[in-house]
Amino acid sequence: MRTFNYLAKTTILSLAAMSWFACAANDGGGENGKVPDDKKQQKIADYFSGYLEGNTSLYDGKGPLRLSEIEAARAAVWEAWKKANIACQEEKLIELGPLSQGNSCRWNLPAKLEPNAVMPYYWGSKGETVPEGGFPLYIYTHGSGPKDREWANGLALCNGFDDAPSVYFIPQIPNEGNYYRWWQVAKQYAYEKLLRQAFVSGNIDPDRVYVFGISEGGYGSQRLASFYADYLAAAGPMAGGEPLKNAPAENCRNIAFSLRTGALDNGFYRNKLTAYTNDEFDRLEKENPGSFIHHVELIPGMGHGIDYRPTTPWMKQYSRNPYPKTVSWENFEMDGRYRSGFYNLYVLERSNDDTDSRTYYEMRVDGNRIDLNVRLVSYKAVEIDPQWGIELKFEKTYQPVTKGKLLVYLCPELVDLSQDITLTVNGKEVFKGKVQPELKHIVNSCAAFFDPARLYPAAIEVDLGGL
DSSP: OOSSOTTOOOHHHHHHHHHHHHHSOOOSOSGGGOOOHHHHHHHHHHHHHHHHTTOOOOOOOOOBOOGGGHHHHHHHHHHHHHHHHHHSOSOOOOOOEEGGGTOEEEEEOOTTTSTTOEEEEEEEEESSSOOTTOEEEEEEEOOSSOHHHHHHHHHHHHHHSSOOSEEEEEEOOSOOSTTOOTTSHHHHHHHHHHHHHHHHHTOEEEEEEEEEEETHHHHHHHHHHHHTGGGOSEEEEESOOOOGGGSOGGGGTTSEEEEEEETTOOGGGHHHHHHHHHHHHHHHHHHSTTTSOEEEEEETTOOSOOOOTTHHHHHTTOOOOSSOSEEEEEEOOBTTBOOSEETTEEEEEOSOSSTTSEEEEEEEEETTEEEEEEEEEEEEEEEEOTTTOOEEEEEEEEEEOOOOEEEEEEOTTTSOTTSOEEEEETTEEEEEEOOOOBHHHHHHHHHHHOOTTOOOSEEEEEEGGGO
């Protein structure tokens, strides 16, 4: 159960936020050690503005919270975040209209990430009614044919899928060629900008975000599903099939995952890789019943062209749990970039030095006991395609970490903050006691995740080098 309705725009919520700023604990400084509420608000607003401009250092403002203040503090911080985003000088999403009208615009992606990268996109809704919690958001990635044709086909297909009421973001890949993919860093920038602006708009249900695509978009959406699983309710790549090193199945523990490929689709081993993905999800689900919901299908008699219609009706059954009690995260780099956080884990220092290994985190919460295991994982290819050298199948080896730092963010949805909490890391108890809620954790987690469901009031810092 959420602490507050993060989509509501009510007078009560606004008054709660205003009241909290007036009554919250002091920041230090000012006359008699007190900071006026307008100064507190301005400090947070300035931090958010700087963060959006690229200064991602952590907010260090003081401000312990009573448990009774958490809900209002979350509301106040989210309001400050919304205002900073509205004031940010950047290209915004266009006004939401019917998808059938084909309303489109374009974003200029940063040249330092990809030169000459302009991303056109369709943005529109389906259905006559707005769901109470906001629209589900579907992100569709098209195939690798001529991009104008593929983009137009995507609009036609998405208008016909049975998933209304819904909102669609249908981007066109900025550039074409052998080295342009949906998972590259410039496109990561676009997806995160999309989610950030969509959540701030209040039109989108943050617990019903879906990513799917066809062919090249199938490859892309499979990688994105693993990379961004903590934002997703479900994912549905089609006519694809990535080697699992590129999209670790473990990361999809808490989402619903669909992969549909023609049984005769042997181009780039799509059918074989889809079968390997099914085997891995079956194994994980058998070991963790109910944690790896999946529907992976090799469609008999079909090649690269399949029926695309079943995927979104299957995905729309599922919504995200933003507070899972068990998290598995293999922090893999995608086009040279790592995620800084996943669900309630935030990395201050990675444990792996380079891409020869990755850091693997596994967290389990049982009441007020948290068990965290952190290891390095390395891949060895045990099956390689002789024609192109594609690595198809792997063995993994794990070893202990010797360094690294992270924050384990906490909230009332995960633990009882009024009672002692025990944190064990790699079998060693590193913390036992009450955790003090603080304003800075809500601010920092808001900036890091830009997710109204993940405004964490407490955190425990872990130094893995000291274990």
